[in-house]
Amino acid sequence: MLKLWLALWAADADAQSRFRGEAKASLALLEAELGDKRFFAGDGVGYVDVAASGLAYWLRAMEEVAGVSIMADDEFPGLCRWATEYTSNETVKGCLPNWDELVAGYAASTEKFKLVAQQGL
Numbered sequence: 731m732l733k734l735w736l737a738l739w740a741a742d743a744d745a746q747s748r749f750r751g752e753a754k755a756s757l758a759l760l761e762a763e764l765g766d767k768r769f770f771a772g773d774g775v776g777y778v779d780v781a782a783s784g785l786a787y788w789l790r791a792m793e794e795v796a797g798v799s800i801m802a803d804d805e806f807p808g809l810c811r812w813a814t815e816y817t818s819n820e821t822v823k824g825c826l827p828n829w830d831e832l833v834a835g836y837a838a839s840t841e842k843f844k845l846v847a848q849q850g851l
Contacts, residue, residue: 732850734789738796739840739847750800757806760785764808768815775819779812786813787826795836796843 733756736749760782764770770778779786785801790813793799803810816822836843 734800736847736850737800738792738798739843741844741848750798753800754805757801757809761806761808764812769812775816775822779816783816785809786816788832791829791832791836794833795840
């Protein structure tokens with residue numbers, strides 16, 4: 731998760747690029763594990779889906795605020811499909827925060843996020 735955080739918020743462009751590559755390598759492992767399955771466990775939401783839920787909703791909001799693309803449809807079609815399936819699940823959908831409020835909250839915290847990233851370097 732640290733590499734993903736740094737890929738989003740590191741102030742140094744070279745460091746951000748390097749961490750983006752490392753984060754994408756980790757996402758590639760998840761993409762391979764997911765394969766053609768709807769969810770990591772198969773047809774239904776399981777504990778791995780819940781553990782990876784930050785990628786399904788929160789990462790996309792952070793990407794939007796940071797102006798950085800890490801989990802793009804063309805690079806990770808399986809994970810992006812899974813993210814859509816996961817966040818469309820009726821049970822999951824009821825637990826997700828309002829998108830606009832989430833993005834606004836992240837936007838208001840951008841400077842804090844960058845300071846945390848600086849500490850991680």
